[in-house]
Amino acid sequence: MLSLIVWSPLVGALIVLMTPKEKVRAIQTVSFVAAGVALAASLTLLLNFDRGSAAMQFVERWMWIPSLNVQYLLGIDGLSYPLVLLTAFMSVIALVGSLGIKERVKEYFFWFLLLEVGMLGVFAALDLVLFYVFWELTLVPMYFLIGVWGGPKKEFAAIKFFLYTLSGSVFMLLSILALYFKSAPHTFDMLELMKPGVQSLFDPRFQILAFLGLYFGMAIKIPAFPFHTWLPLAHVEAPTPISVILAAVLLKMGVYGLLRIAYGITPLGFAWFLPALIVIAVINIVYGALCAMAQTDMKKMVAYSSVNHMGYCLLGIAGMSATGFSGAAFQMVNHGIITGALFLLVGVIYDRAHTRDVSAFGGLALKLPVYSGLMAMTCFASLGLPGLAGFISEFMCFLGAFSAWPWPTAISVVGIIATAAFFLRMMQKVFLGAFNEKWAGMEDMTARELISVMPLAVVTVWFGIAPKWPLDLMNKTIEHMLGK
Amino acid sequence: MTLAHYLTVASLLFLIGVFGALTRRNIIGILMSIELMFNAANINLAAFERFLHPEGVAGATLALFIMTVAAAEVVVGLALLLAIYRNTDTAYVEDYNLLKG
Amino acid sequence: MLNLGLLTPDLVLAGLALAVMLADMVLPPSRSRWLYHLAWVSAAGVLTAIVLGLGKPATMGMGSLWVADSFSQFFKMTTLLAAVLCLLLSLDYKALPARHAGTFGALMLFSTAGLMLLVSASDLLLVFVSLELVSISSFILAGFERSNPKSNEGAMKYFLFGAFSSAIMVFGISLYYGAAGTTKLAAGLAAPGPMLILALILIFLGFGFKASLAPMHFWVPDAYEGAPTPVTTFLSVAPKLATFAVLMRVYGTVFPSAQYELQALVALIASLTMTVGNFTAFFQDDAKRLLAYSSIAQAGYLLIGLAVGTPLGLEGVMMYAFVYVAMNIGAFAVIQAVGEEGGYGLDAFDGLSKRSLGLALTMTFFLLSLAGIPPLAGFMGKLYIFASAVEAGRWWLAVVGVVNSVASVYFYFRIVHRMFFRGTRGEPAGLRVGPHVYGAIAVAVAGVLFFGIPPEPLIAGVRASAHLLP
Amino acid sequence: MIEHIVFYSLSTVVLVAAVCVVTMRNTVHSSLFLGLSLAGVAGLFAALGADFLFAAQVMVYVSGIAVLIMFSVMLLGRASDLHLRQVNEQWMAAVLICTVSSAGLLKIARAYCGTLAPSAPTPDTRAIGRLFMGEWLLPFELASLVLTAALLGAVFFSRSEASR
């Protein structure tokens, strides 16, 4: 079943590749079917997913490269399953958003589906080499998606994204290799590597080194200060659906890797790094929010807000408590949904106005009530308004970190205020005040845009009011993770 | 006469060859310098055979191979030079700079 | 006990080379294309013979100056494969003078035969002579576009550098003889001392010229740029890999007597080669030149496996070597396909995806594979190489390697960038590509994908072959 | 004593001629000195008792290669070249490199200060022949291939323009 989820987009991609490029409609249909199959399949897993178990479920295990003991090993648990769901869901949403793509449609959908394969694979893979392969598989499609269909500086953004993330991940590769050779028998199997028997082979110094390699790869993806600067650029230049995917899924790969691999396999290295991690988390939060405050480009502002929000995840993780871990896991999902919606909404206005400069607008709420309402809701969700998705997870992150790191957590609260400040300022400039007559001809949201945003809005409210369902998916696994 | 004498001559000859290869502006000059380097190796071989390994003739035979190959190289080199000279009308290496990064 | 029978394939190929040369005199000029076909069929035939003979005990054993082991067979196969593909490419390469097809084919086969002998050689004399056969054939091949001053110039530089470095190597061999009393590789073990070390280093420099290791790499871009593209393709693959084979043989037999610092020296050269190759490639505006630097860098990666010197490193080199054949020839094949019409400047690639999406995608595949992005074959090769470095605890070497492979993405993607992000000059016109080029590309793509996604067959083959007879 | 005189005089000829090869402004002179130097090397071979090698050196090098080079020089040479400097700007670096290298090479040579020839030299032509026809048959044949290839190249490059 997991294989079906992971590979169905690839099948779609190949079919797209073989379809003549004039048949736009057919290409779109194939893409939707492929992504839809992945989503449907991941939803059907819900029926059989055992929430009371911390073990890996739906495990598929085949030998891939016997000489190196590399396996094709897939499996999900409470940590990865929500992210698989998120990925499948956001992919469909982003596909809806992608219907607006008019040029080089065939290539676009091909790369898009390939990207989805990589993302789903990262969350499902339990073998380190397989994980790495999927991890890198996301890079190339992303490069093209940003570089061909992006904004004015797309080419620079694309290569910067690619090089930067690649330079992180190669160090991760080295750590993976080191783990392989240090383990006995040599294995890339994450589950094996987490077992106490294997763990006892890893002395603290080795764990620290291995952790640093892993962390470097993850930190760039997260992105943790000071490796975050690719993000604003990539976000700003990427086309709207790709920004959505980038924010909603790609950043999560870093945090997921940190929790699953860096924490799971090199716990001592992780523990050694904690003081630095908390500092980085605080910097991400405060500094990210401050940088966002200085932006006039809406997309860039949202991008920096991602830096800020991933800081919350790091904060939760740094607390090394169950609350913090679940908070971080939940925050990943929520950030994906909320920021995804934000990017979609920013895209809506960019499509109309061809500018994202906050000062170019004014009073749009008068003319576009639906759009403004949704935007306001999403902004409030992003700044952590209770009743919307971001609040609970953010709070849990703080809660988890607080007992271990009271002072850094207290400083991080400044980030919350700054976040509120820049979102409010943005809303004021864009939606409130006197109506800027320049945009008199602007239309409110179209059906397609609504279809792409509404599900996210619904989930935002749902998770905000009733977070029980997603949290129950994660709780057992996270308890188990800390129980070791 | 010790082996050291011969080795010294060979080394110096080799280095003179290196110097020539590095500094002669004319391609034929470089070729000649490289020939000097080959000859230095040959002196080495002959001397080693005489002083250290008199039981066989491998050194001298090796030297013969080297001579042959050096001859072949000179032939190819001069032919090449001829072809290039026809096209560019120069035999000076620094004029060969069409190819660069 | 000569055991010449062990070298049957090599000698047969040499004979076929002479046959091609003679056939040239017989055939009318209008049929000269047949000679190309004859050449590649010869190489392919010998390749088939070797493949069929794999594992048979009669094909293995020791000769006086040579050995035939699975290791040498492995590299003979890569060499022959490269030769076949390059001869296919030359069929569709228009700038080659048709009148000299026989010369071309014969020289290609000469150098192939030389390479095959090289990988079997267990005596420096044979190494030297076969290397010279390769070199002299290559000098001529590089200058084969006689009327093209660039080709002349490239060949001349190649020649001068080659002659100079073979003089250094010969000097080294003479010292080796002095130290060991013979030129057999195995004898070096018994004669440790400064002279032997100097000899080995000088010989290493000579190999370095062929394998394009820094600082003996300077000729590479010029020669590659000037040479006819099929020749460039051949030069970038076959001699390099065969040289690595012989280096490994030398390393495996003689180096243990040298001290640890020689390993460190090799490691240093490896990192220097990678770095120089990659970072100089950044500014190249000629596709062949760019790939020339890339091939220098690739040699650096290969050298990591050698510097590590463990069995895993050996396997890594072999693995990477095989993969390298597929991806590098593939990349050059696309360059030839594009360059034949628009020249070899990078701008010839502008908007290629609009002219031929398939070609652009395959080129992307090759470049990604060269850069080591999974799940393509190049990744598996690099994985192996870096794994060997990590296993041996040479962390810094692995770090230099990965950093370099990241840097390499930058210039590989300059081509990708042009293919996908730039528009064509004027209307996108279709691309006429010869059928043989397509054939070569197809083989390469199959290799890149097949050995990347299920690499096990290749790994198994490498494991089986990674046994050197002393 | 004779041995000394022979050695030193031959060495002086070889080295001085070699220096002239690399420094002479006139390429024709250079090539003449090359012949002289190679002849000196032949003399050294003789002094070392390598009679066959001496003969080969005289035939192949002195009368073959050196003459070939001389012809080429005359073919390509132009009077104006005499006014050009024949040594490029990097000569100082080259001197430095050579000086530095000489230290290492001479150190190796010095290791054999006391090594004397074990016995009188024996004629080795026969042994060489055996080797060529026996154990080293393959390299010998290969060398012929090398020459063939070189021949092919020479023919290819020097064919007249008519072939264009």
Place this chain on the structure above:
Amino acid sequence: MIEHAYLIPLIPFFASFIMLFGGKEDPHSNMPWVGIAAMGVCLALSVSVFWGAVTGTVALPYEHNWHWFSIAASIAGRSFVYDMPVGVLIDGPAAVTLVAVTLVSLMVQVYSVAYMHGDVRFKRYFAFVSFFTAAMLGLVASSNLLVTFACWELMGLCSYLLIGFWFEREGPCEAQKKAFMTTKLGDSGLYLALLLIFAKVGSFQLSQIYQFFDKGLMPATIATVIGIGILAGAAGKSAQAPLFIWLPDAMEGPTPGSALIHAATMVAAGILLVSKTYFVFLASPTAMESAAWMGLITAFLAASMALVSYDIKRVLAFSTVSQLGFMMCALGAGGFTSGLFHMTTHAFFKALLFLGAGSVIHSVHTNDMRQMGGLSKKMPLTFLTMLIAVLAIAGVPGLSGYYSKDMILADVWNHDHLMFWILLCTALMTAFYMFRLFFLTFWGDDRDHEKFHHAHESPALITGPLVVLAVLSAFAGAGLNHDGLVHKLIPKPTISVMPGAAVAAPAHASEAKPEASAHQASTEHHDGHLPAWLHMTAIVLVLGSITLAFLMYRGPTYAAADAIKANLGPVFTLLDRRWYVDDFFYALVTVSDKVAALAFWIDANVVDRVFVDGWGLLMRIFAQISDAFDNLFVDSAVDGVGGLGNDLGVGLRSLVREGQVQEYLMYAAIAFSLAATLILTR
């Protein structure tokens, strides 16, 4: 009925959604009646709960919880799954507050039907009001501190929406942002307090937290920190010094909205929160004292500012701040009952004042009191109801404000005499400025004939609520004070063990307990009245200041007032600039903007350079050494893809002038000579 108490917040919540999404945007929509009906139901429910409490048929406190969600938690090494509850906790204060809130909200909504009629976003306004009320009711009734906080934040959102209701204008936009940000600033303190509570207690359920405090398990210092955090939150919401700056600006919203914010919802929330977590303050005298002083300072500052303002709504706003200061001061001084009592009565008369002012504004279309005057003739009903309200707030005996304020003064007198005198002074100022407002508006001559000419009495939908509220303003105080009802309904909570006792001598916990109880008992004994002489003095002084106001502002000329203003220029400026607190916060905002800009500059020019573009600085230096600096820029410009390693590339390239074969040979020779020299080391 009390088992349906959970409906009280839910009904208006759903009503607001119906109003927001149902029907079309129509200036004459009938949708508001949905909200009014909903609020009516809520009022009925609240009254039934209240009546049950009064008659004793309902046992208070009543608590009922449902499971919300679970989180894995670990506190002090103990791991467990915490089941987050969501539920209602109705105690005496809640029962009273629910009635006050629903009643005022109902009145406001009825009033608004007329007041807001014809506005383009008519329907939306009512949705916001309902939502606002729902959030407040949720805050009042919640049994869980996290839910309380959630409602608290939602109220922040509602205030944002209501204050900026007319967002086409610049003023409301600035004001709404200011309100949200200021309260957010305070909220961060509350946020930390919540974190701290959970980190120590492991629960958010108020009753459990109370248990924890009750047993004296919470260390005093932590309790203090928590208390200060809560106070920070309360200061934001209840506009205490120094965070009161948003409230006067909040007047940019529709007047009935202001009434709601000032009387029933937003500002009362802070007071209510402190009362809900009063045990924290009981455990920490420092926090308690801070609350008292914060309230006192607020009360005084705000009253002083109200003295000079000419904007009728601003004066009311300052008066709200001042009155909130009274309440906070009372709570801090140990007057739990009096503080909440005053909150209730204040809800009624302040709502009345705002609605009355709204009626006036509705009629004359200006906020400036200098353009009013003599309106008593035109608007008799408004005039009368306003008179009751003004008398009530001034504390004239018999009206509701008198009872509650009297009780506060008594509590403060028992706590600290200095505080009492300042507070009394403030009370006198209150009487003065309220009557100043009253006289300026309704007394004297019409100063602006045009406006006066158009003035008229408001319709019944406006005056109706005024009358209802006037009745309550007049009699609620007396009614609640009757027979000590208020003490019964709003008993002061206690904690049985002071933290120090439990921590210092855990072994003797049983002995410590009676001691602490004794301490409690002794504080409760102060629950007396003011000494009679003081009481009388206060009343006389209040009447005196009313008279003073009459003398100064009865019109038609205001020579005395002008003279004072002229003579006390600097003081006026100080008050007019609101003690420069606003300027301080503007400076803060400016500074934070600068910091943000700096951060971004660093990001773009340092972090990005160092960590991304090449291996940054190092390579740049390398390139410089290679004397290839110009190339660097040329190349990046040409490529457009300046990036990783470009610099190193330039450096390496500059080492070799390409194309010269002899230079190639040179490098080979260098390698050779290196090899040769390597031998020297052997």
